[in-house]
Amino acid sequence: MRRTIPVLVLLTTAALAADLPVREVILYKSGVGYFARSGQLAPGEGARLDFKATDMNDVLKSLTVNDDSGTPIRSLRYDSSLPLEQKLSEFPFMIDDGQKLSAFLDHLRGARIELKSAAEPLAGTIVSARLIPGDEKQSEREQLILLLDSGDLRTVDLGAISSLSFPDAKLQAQLKDYLATVAQSRSKDKRSVYIDSSEAKARTLSASYMIPQPLWKSSYRLLFDPKGEATLEGWAIVDNTTGDDWTNVRLAVVSGRPVSFISKLYEPFYVQRTTADVENAYAQAPVVYAGSTDVKNFVAPTGISLAAPQPKPPPPAAAMPSVSESVQVASAESTVAPDTESQELGDLFEYRFSSPVTIHRNESAMLPFLQEKIAVRKLLIYAESYGQNPMSAAELTNNTGKTLDGGPITVFEGASYGGEALMNTVKNGDKRLISYAVDLGTRVGTEEESSDTHLLEIHVNRGVITTKSSERDNKTYTIRNVDAKPKTLIIEQPIREGYKLLSPKVSETTANAHRFEVKLAPGATTKLEVVEESSDHSTTLVSSFTPDLLVTYVSAKAISENGRKALQQIVDQKAKIAEVDESLKQTQSEMEEASQAENRLRQNIQTLNVVNGQRDQVQTWSQQLASEEVHYTKLRDQASALDKQKASLEAELNAMIAKLEF
Numbered sequence: 001m002r003r004t005i006p007v008l009v010l011l012t013t014a015a016l017a018a019d020l021p022v023r024e025v026i027l028y029k030s031g032v033g034y035f036a037r038s039g040q041l042a043p044g045e046g047a048r049l050d051f052k053a054t055d056m057n058d059v060l061k062s063l064t065v066n067d068d069s070g071t072p073i074r075s076l077r078y079d080s081s082l083p084l085e086q087k088l089s090e091f092p093f094m095i096d097d098g099q100k101l102s103a104f105l106d107h108l109r110g111a112r113i114e115l116k117s118a119a120e121p122l123a124g125t126i127v128s129a130r131l132i133p134g135d136e137k138q139s140e141r142e143q144l145i146l147l148l149d150s151g152d153l154r155t156v157d158l159g160a161i162s163s164l165s166f167p168d169a170k171l172q173a174q175l176k177d178y179l180a181t182v183a184q185s186r187s188k189d190k191r192s193v194y195i196d197s198s199e200a201k202a203r204t205l206s207a208s209y210m211i212p213q214p215l216w217k218s219s220y221r222l223l224f225d226p227k228g229e230a231t232l233e234g235w236a237i238v239d240n241t242t243g244d245d246w247t248n249v250r251l252a253v254v255s256g257r258p259v260s261f262i263s264k265l266y267e268p269f270y271v272q273r274t275t276a277d278v279e280n281a282y283a284q285a286p287v288v289y290a291g292s293t294d295v296k297n298f299v300a301p302t303g304i305s306l307a308a309p310q311p312k313p314p315p316p317a318a319a320m321p322s323v324s325e326s327v328q329v330a331s332a333e334s335t336v337a338p339d340t341e342s343q344e345l346g347d348l349f350e351y352r353f354s355s356p357v358t359i360h361r362n363e364s365a366m367l368p369f370l371q372e373k374i375a376v377r378k379l380l381i382y383a384e385s386y387g388q389n390p391m392s393a394a395e396l397t398n399n400t401g402k403t404l405d406g407g408p409i410t411v412f413e414g415a416s417y418g419g420e421a422l423m424n425t426v427k428n429g430d431k432r433l434i435s436y437a438v439d440l441g442t443r444v445g446t447e448e449e450s451s452d453t454h455l456l457e458i459h460v461n462r463g464v465i466t467t468k469s470s471e472r473d474n475k476t477y478t479i480r481n482v483d484a485k486p487k488t489l490i491i492e493q494p495i496r497e498g499y500k501l502l503s504p505k506v507s508e509t510t511a512n513a514h515r516f517e518v519k520l521a522p523g524a525t526t527k528l529e530v531v532e533e534s535s536d537h538s539t540t541l542v543s544s545f546t547p548d549l550l551v552t553y554v555s556a557k558a559i560s561e562n563g564r565k566a567l568q569q570i571v572d573q574k575a576k577i578a579e580v581d582e583s584l585k586q587t588q589s590e591m592e593e594a595s596q597a598e599n600r601l602r603q604n605i606q607t608l609n610v611v612n613g614q615r616d617q618v619q620t621w622s623q624q625l626a627s628e629e630v631h632y633t634k635l636r637d638q639a640s641a642l643d644k645q646k647a648s649l650e651a652e653l654n655a656m657i658a659k660l661e662f
Contacts, residue, residue: 018047020207024250026350027238029405030260032058033213035242038206047195047205052243055211056191056266062210065195069203077194091178101158102129102142111171113146115156116163122156123167124148129158210260214239216253218407219366220423221334222394222434226414228378232396233334234370234404236351240359248356253369255405255425256348338368342402349403372400379488380520381435382444382477383513390442390489391435392419398426411436433490441483442520444491449474453536458559460566463657465542465553470535473499477528481520489518493530502531542657547574563662570656577649584642587635594632601625 020037027033041047051059056078065073088094093107105113106129115122124146134140142158166172195205217237224230236253240246340351351369359365375397382390394411398404406425411418419436426432450473457468481487492513507517518528545553550571554564605621608614 026252027216028254032210032260036208049193053191058211059209060265065207075196079191102131105129114165117160218405220409222411224413230376232374236367236369239364246359251357252352254348254350255403340369375399381490383492392437392439393435397431443480445478447476460660466539473532475530479526484522487520491516499532499534573653580646587639591635598628
């Protein structure tokens with residue numbers, strides 16, 4: 001039985017580049033981490049950095065490389081983001097899964113090939129290759145037809161071939177690239193960056209970059225001793241999700257939020273270009289332009305030089321502080337002392353672990369970074385949303401000289417678990433309240449009362465009256481301390497928009513609330529009254545005010561004496577206008593009645609004129625009609641005079657309003 005040689009057995013891939021171990025890791029609160037790698041490279045050897053595909057945008061944005069030999073980095077290459085099918089389509093051949101060697105060689109017709117076998121070596125040009133199906137007597141065979149250098153055609157049984165190669169260096173390189181592309185695609189999530197160097201001697205290569213990382217987390221223990229003094233113990237929780245072991249790395253965690261974002265640098269971008277058609281069917285002869293001879297227009301080509309500061313050499317290896325396997329619920333501090341160096345970096349604060357740290361891939365670690373006495377004042381805090389009982393709380397003053405990163409706090413009082421709290425980041429010298437339990441020994445009730453609206457100010461300018469009014473709200477807190485010990489209570493009341501606090505004096509104010517400090521005697525009831533005032537401004541045309549409303553303003557205490565007199569004149573003028581207007585309406589009503597009487601008399605006269613013997617009655621009605629005509633004329637003249645009088649009074653009023661100012 002003849003044997004068939006698979007394609008992949010006969011082809012070799014390029015040698016892998018060296019890996020650079022992780023030497024330093026700095027984790028930030030913005031979802032990224034800084035990584036520094038370095039390692040020794042043999043003469044002519046390059047390096048390879050492996051990343052997740054989702055990390056490549058950040059790598060291309062932040063990668064820096066340094067070669068201590070002083071030789072510039074020749075190039076940086078990285079795996080394309082194109083799909084495997086598209087990458088392989090660029091090669092002049094295709095190797096399918098399970099493809100026979102004969103089918104592969106048949107695609108390379110015309111290529112020169114060299115064969116080795118036990119019988120004799122052969123060299124020639126590929127004419128074709130084929131697979132001969134097997135039957136009951138003989139299994140299938142693969143044959144290659146060669147055009148030898150002598151001009152003869154030779155049929156070669158591929159089952160007898162031990163090896164083959166292609167003298168064409170370009171074709172051989174394409175085969176290696178093809179197989180390297182296939183090998184790389186086995187890890188759909190992995191992408192590699194290759195650092196090439198032409199240095200012919202051994203040297204140290206270092207690289208640093210930023211990639212997405214889980215946020216490091218802070219966890220605290222607040223331990224009260226019997227004297228009421230407190231120790232704050234901080235632990236950093238770090239997750240290694242990179243796929244690489246962190247072995248004896250220099251590790252630092254940074255509190256703060258530097259700006260970080262994603263730029264899509266990894267995926268190729270194509271610009272949509274405009275399609276332009278020629279105006280006619282005749283081809284235009286090409287125009288060749290001479291190059292400029294001005295020195296200022298010449299830019300000399302430069303090589304690629306990606307330099308970065310040399311990473312600091314790793315400190316001598318030291319054992320990690322041992323962590324007790326079990327922690328008892330007690331006020332005693334942990335036996336693990338923090339081994340960190342801290343420093344302020346602008347708006348950021350760094351905790352750097354002095355001893356090297358080892359965290360294996362897909363593992364996490366708790367590392368102590370703080371254990372110091374801290375200034376603490378125990379008290380209670382209450383907000384109306386809490387219900388009836390306030391919360392046991394503590395006022396932490398950060399006197400550690402360090403920034404305390406935000407995180408959960410577990411409180412221990414003596415040998416007892418006291419509760420849990422959550423704290424935002426606290427800068428050095430700042431203070432923060434934390435609440436960790438409900439205080440059942442104190443009860444708080446509230447009662448609210450609002451006063452009537454009071455006019456505070458009245459001003460008039462150019463016919464517009466502006467008023468400022470106020471309303472006071474009183475909230476009374478009734479606090480009952482049922483315990484036989486004194487307490488200090490902080491009442492937190494929300495700041496309301498448009499309200500001004502009148503009393504009492506606040507102990508401190510936050511962005512959203514006023515805080516009032518109340519001392520509670522043992523077994524006693526205490527009250528606190530909070531008075532707030534709201535003010536409202538309104539503007540209205542004086543001409544639109546009714547006399548009654550103006551009278552209200554005239555009698556208001558907030559108005560000046562000059563203003564009172566000026567408004568009284570307006571009130572008097574409006575009263576005159578109202579009186580004339582009432583007379584005008586009465587006259588117009590009488591005119592309407594006289595007109596109706598005249599119409600009735602005319603209809604009656606017209607009816608009796610055609611009836612015999614009614615002349616005397618018609619004469620009587622005619623006299624009455626004449627009398628009504630005289631009366632109507634008088635009323636009309638009176639209405640006209642009143643109308644003119646009203647217009648004159650209104651003109652005087654408008655002039656008074658225009659001049660009114662106080």
